[in-house]
Amino acid sequence: xxxxxxxHARAAERFLEDAPHLKFHDERLWDMRQKRDEQxxxxxxxxxxRAEASRIKEHTxxxxxxxxxxxxxxxxKNGIHVHWARDGAEHNRIVGExxxxxxxxxxxxxxxxxxxxxxxxxxxxxRGVTVTETDLGERIQQLxxxxxxxIVVPAVHKLTSDVARIFAKDYKTDPGIRDPHLLAEAQxxxxxxxxxxxxxxxxxxxxxxxxxxxxxxxxxxxxxDLSATVPNLHIATIGIExxxxxxxxxxxxxxxxxxxxxxxxxxxxxxxxRGPQKGGEMHVVLVDNGRSARLGMSDFWTSLKCIxxxxxxxxxxxxxxxxxxxxxxxxxxxxxxxIDPTFNERKYSTLPYASTLNxxxxxxxxxxxxxxxxxxxxxxxxxxxxxxxxxxxxxxHMAGKLMGQPKLYRAAISxxxxxxxxxxxxxxxxxxxxxxxxxxxxxxxxQTFHSWxxxxxxxxxxxxGGTQ
Amino acid sequence: MNAxxxxxxxxxxxxxxxxxxxxxxxxTLGDLDAGRERFITSLKILGGDVLEPQNGETLDxxxxxxxxxxxxxxxxxxxxxxxMRAETLKTPQDAKDVDIAVVRxxxxxxxxxxxxxxxxxxxxxxxxxLAQHIVVLLSPDEITANMHTAYQKxxxxxxxxxxxxxxxxxxxxDIQGVLIRGAQGVRTLSVWFG
Numbered sequence: 069x070x071x072x073x074x075x076h077a078r079a080a081e082r083f084l085e086d087a088p089h090l091k092f093h094d095e096r097l098w099d100m101r102q103k104r105d106e107q108x109x110x111x112x113x114x115x116x117x118r119a120e121a122s123r124i125k126e127h128t129x130x131x132x133x134x135x136x137x138x139x140x141x142x143x144x145k146n147g148i149h150v151h152w153a154r155d156g157a158e159h160n161r162i163v164g165e166x167x168x169x170x171x172x173x174x175x176x177x178x179x180x181x182x183x184x185x186x187x188x189x190x191x192x193x194x195r196g197v198t199v200t201e202t203d204l205g206e207r208i209q210q211l212x213x214x215x216x217x218x219i220v221v222p223a224v225h226k227l228t229s230d231v232a233r234i235f236a237k238d239y240k241t242d243p244g245i246r247d248p249h250l251l252a253e254a255q256x257x258x259x260x261x262x263x264x265x266x267x268x269x270x271x272x273x274x275x276x277x278x279x280x281x282x283x284x285x286x287x288x289x290x291x292x293d294l295s296a297t298v299p300n301l302h303i304a305t306i307g308i309e310x311x312x313x314x315x316x317x318x319x320x321x322x323x324x325x326x327x328x329x330x331x332x333x334x335x336x337x338x339x340x341x342r343g344p345q346k347g348g349e350m351h352v353v354l355v356d357n358g359r360s361a362r363l364g365m366s367d368f369w370t371s372l373k374c375i376x377x378x379x380x381x382x383x384x385x386x387x388x389x390x391x392x393x394x395x396x397x398x399x400x401x402x403x404x405x406x407i408d409p410t411f412n413e414r415k416y417s418t419l420p421y422a423s424t425l426n427x428x429x430x431x432x433x434x435x436x437x438x439x440x441x442x443x444x445x446x447x448x449x450x451x452x453x454x455x456x457x458x459x460x461x462x463x464x465h466m467a468g469k470l471m472g473q474p475k476l477y478r479a480a481i482s483x484x485x486x487x488x489x490x491x492x493x494x495x496x497x498x499x500x501x502x503x504x505x506x507x508x509x510x511x512x513x514x515q516t517f518h519s520w521x522x523x524x525x526x527x528x529x530x531x532x533g534g535t536q
Numbered sequence: 537m538n539a540x541x542x543x544x545x546x547x548x549x550x551x552x553x554x555x556x557x558x559x560x561x562x563x564t565l566g567d568l569d570a571g572r573e574r575f576i577t578s579l580k581i582l583g584g585d586v587l588e589p590q591n592g593e594t595l596d597x598x599x600x601x602x603x604x605x606x607x608x609x610x611x612x613x614x615x616x617x618x619x620m621r622a623e624t625l626k627t628p629q630d631a632k633d634v635d636i637a638v639v640r641x642x643x644x645x646x647x648x649x650x651x652x653x654x655x656x657x658x659x660x661x662x663x664x665x666l667a668q669h670i671v672v673l674l675s676p677d678e679i680t681a682n683m684h685t686a687y688q689k690x691x692x693x694x695x696x697x698x699x700x701x702x703x704x705x706x707x708x709x710d711i712q713g714v715l716i717r718g719a720q721g722v723r724t725l726s727v728w729f730g
Binding site: 092096099111112113116117120123124126127129130131132133136137146152153154158202203204205208221222223224226227228231248249251252255256259260264280282288289290291293294296297298299300308313314315316317318319320322323330332333334335336337338339340341342343344345346354356360361363364366369 | 538539540542543544546547548549550551552553554556557558559560562563564565566578581582583628629632647648650655661662664665666682683684685686687688693694696697698699700701702703704705706707708709710711712713714716719720721722
């Protein structure tokens with residue numbers, strides 16, 4: 069995997085060139101944000117729910133080893149096989165072995181961001197396992213060989229015509245279809261036989277309850293429940309931070325999750341798994357993959373509170389106008405920009421800059437993660453670790469020198485004000501300064517505040533000073 | 537050290553001080569109306585229907601009226617036999633040709649119009665998902681107010697190995713944001729009170 073920093077700005081530029089896709093993407097995500105607001109306004113207890121959710125998550129993270137052990141003990145008691153994976157490679161190996169033990173050649177799965185982190189599909193496919201994504205958006209992305217561009221709506225950057233083109237190739241449907249209903253039906257018809265003949269099913273988990281050994285999957289399409297109840301082998305891949313202590317805690321989180329994500333009161337399916345079904349076998353793989361290290365980062369550990377609702381993405385002006393794929397990472401948007409650098413500081417060093425720091429992400433976060441503050445803190449860390457592009461570093465260096473010396477600064481400012489009206493636009497609009505793109509110069513002022521102050525105020529101040 | 541010990545050890549070393557983050561007491565917030573009307577309003581928002589008996593018709597007659605083309609009506613309840621009994625299904629795949637599944641929910645939730653099904657109500661878990669449509673019998677006395685009361689008071693969450701809250705039929709909005717009811721699971725979900 070390349071270690072070169074993701075060029076988010078350039079990818080965003082390409083996204084901006086495509087007007088129809090950009091317009092739909094921006095409006096669709098903003099619509100989700102507005103539906104979320106409607107739900108919020110219907111619940112007077114909304115802020116109390118957020119505070120409660122945040123407290124429960126912080127508590128759980130501070131006692132994560134104990135709660136994981138409690139979950140494991142209860143899950144085992146109920147007949148679940150529990151596995152632990154330090155990283156993606158170990159996770160993939162475990163899943164591969166379970167499938168091999170059962171002679172399983174076909175796996176149907178519902179959406180799971182952790183399996184994306186682990187890059188599981190290519191691993192299994194190399195070993196002769198056919199992996200079929202059953203979530204519609206995730207399936208579209210699989211057929212198009214792209215990462216999900218959004219953690220809740222993976223194909224949100226595509227239009228109906230894109231889906232029609234992709235399905236025409238793989239499902240032999242008419243590429244001219246423009247009715248999403250027909251395409252969704254095509255997915256249903258194509259998925260059914262695969263589901264009925266699958267050797268194994270896989271899901272992720274949104275929440276894990278320590279006191280009962282339950283894991284909970286929240287979905288809308290019914291594909292996760294089909295994946296879990298039709299094949300007799302069910303494997304669940306779960307990030308270790310998904311824990312909550314008590315069954316009663318689910319009340320708080322289920323009330324927040326879909327309202328924050330899609331603006332619906334609840335997902336169509338909220339499925340609780342506490343043991344294998346009759347005649348079946350159930351495995352849980354608990355995945356660390358950097359989470360235990362993140363817990364030790366004093367400025368960033370609270371990002372582990374995330375319940376993957378995507379509200380921060382829907383509200384973010386940068387995300388809405390650059391698209392999830394431009395982040396070049398499994399997690400995109402504001403939450404991605406604070407999580408991704410923990411996986412690879414160099415590769416994702418540009419992502420904390422993909423923000424205006426307006427704070428909207430923090431305001432909508434159902435578990436009160438201070439996302440925009442963490443974005444700012446990441447910038448500081450990256451500068452300290454020298455993970456900053458050369459030009460940006462040099463400009464900041466010069467600016468630092470200038471601003472540290474008042475006389476030099478004032479001289480520079482008055483020159484700038486003259487230059488703004490006299491110099492060609494080249495001064496600001498050149499390759500050294502990508503900020504200038506899509507932005508216009510401010511109108512130059514005739515006089516700086518400092519020179520005005522000197523001319524008008526110095527005498528008056530000394531006079532009034534004299535009356536005292 | 538094996539993976540389990542490595543992970544637990546790293547978490548013990550790295551975690552923030554547990555004393556600073558006490559567990560908050562269990563919260564019961566929001567509207568505590570557990571009435572049938574609230575349940576129906578919520579159910580309809582999520583795309584579910586109420587199957588109302590017309591002129592005192594039986595459950596069988598109501599199902600026949602609502603689904604005139606249905607061939608396989610698979611019943612898991614004593615109130616109707618349908619065309620086949622759910623107990624006769626042997627493997628999860630056997631439910632593939634079911635047009636209508638008739639089941640009884642353990643309870644409903646007024647806040648969200650959700651109904652709860654588990655292996656205690658479903659002889660076969662896959663029946664609730666492979667069937668094209670589902671008719672859910674629900675006693676109005678078994679409606680709880682909201683998600684807090686459900687998780688605190690309903691014992692089923694602690695006894696079921698598989699328990700699903702279905703809130704209306706399956707749905708998707710993955711293609712250009714168009715909401716489609718009837719995605720991959722049941723196409724419709726109808727509640728019959730009784």
